[in-house]
Amino acid sequence: MPKISIVLPVYNGLKYLDSAIYSILNQTEQNYEVLICDDASTDGSLSYLKQLENLNHNVRILYNDKNLGLFKTLNKLIKACQSPLIHLWAQDDIMMPNCLEECLNFHNLYPNITMSYHGVEYIDENGLVNPSEKIDGTPSIIDTKLYAILSSKWGCIPGNISNITINTSSIIAVGLFDDQMTLSADFDLWTKLAAVGDIGRIPYKLTYLRLHAAQLSRNYKSIALRIEEDTLIQKRIIGLLAENKDDFNIAKRFWRWKTQPTYFNDLLYLISVKEYDEGKKLAALLYSETNIIGLFFRWSIVRTLRFLKLDIKFYLNILDR
Known part of the structure; x- marks a missing residue:
């Protein structure tokens, strides 16, 4: 059994897909599986993914015959996972080489947390880093009360999908993403997970998060x-x-x-x-x-x-x- 599953929904993501996937394949931790689902792309993403699957035994490719949307596609991927931990991933972003290793170390240190999130560096469309000196004083372990206090004041504290690692049994227990939501099912899921157990904050920047105008959230x-x-x-x-x-x-x-x-x-x-x-x-x-x-x-x-x-x-x- 792999130590961790990486799940990647893809929709017309060919522009950045190569860098997003190869940042996974070049991790210092190599005991993983990668599950990718193409959500009826029209830009050649699925053809690229099928070629990739033939070259790497850690990669499994799924696809939707019609566009189902982000959260239904994520739920499909999660149901197919075989690992005790799931790292969510996005087609625009880049993992730092030690990302999976640090996530595994943290969850081994705190095995009872329902999920964790880690710090990010922001990059633009061309991969240039937008430096941020923001200091996060949030503790490593966040219980339900602290999560509610912080979120009621400052909004969604874990942030984006790409910096999230989830305990597989926990996400199954709370019912996966609410696929009736279009934009905020991630925030909804973090809240459901925080309501039933502690969540964790890994105090390292482990992902380059890309910001560009084509993102639905923007x-x-x-x-x-x-x-x-x-x-x-x-x-x-x-x-x-x-x-x-x-x-x-x-x-x-x-x-x-x-x-x-x-x-x-x-x-x-x-x-x-x-x-x-x-x-x-x-x-x-x-x-x-x-x-x-x-x-x-x-x-x-x-x-x-x-x-x-x-x-x-x-x-x-x-x-x-």
Whole structure:
């Protein structure tokens, strides 16, 4: 049995596919299996993958006859895995050579965690690194309460799919990705896993995460849907803190004063780029969740504080009390 399975959904990913896959094959840890599923690509990705399968016995290629979408394809891959651990992967990104080795070491050290995430370096379309000096003081082990506290304040802390390793039995137990979601099923899954056990943070940067305009998550036409799905998740996260009155009230303050004003800012952005239909969807969602006049008032205060570079102090010294 391989120590770890790498699962890679592919849809029209030929441009970066070679570098994404060969960064797996060049890992210092070689006891793995790679499962790749082509989701009815039209750019020649499947032909490339079939050639690769013939050259490497660690690689298995699956394919969908019609496009099923990211999360249904990921679930198909996960069900085919034979390892106790699964590392999720994306067609745009590059693993550092020691990525799998460090992930395995961490899960061997903490065998009861449901999942882990690690640090990333961001690269552009041409592979150039965008340096970041951001310091993450999150501990190595994050229990349910801490996950809920951090996520209610700052959003999805694990981040992207490519820096995630999951305990196979844990993901089966919580029911895989919610494939009825289009954009936020990853955030939803991290929350389900954190609700049933500890998760881990590996304190190393092990992946180059590529940012480019073609990614769905960066498409302004998906803003309203992303916020709709995130809202459902955030409500569940706040609910995880219901047993502690102080933590619960702090989470609700962050929801009203940080998260919702961010959504209102997205609404103004949609209007500025003349995406009126998308703006109407988001406006209707915000109207159903809060008083719009009150939200505008909160947004105005937060924007002023940000202009004065006092927003972080406001969050930490006023909201977080």
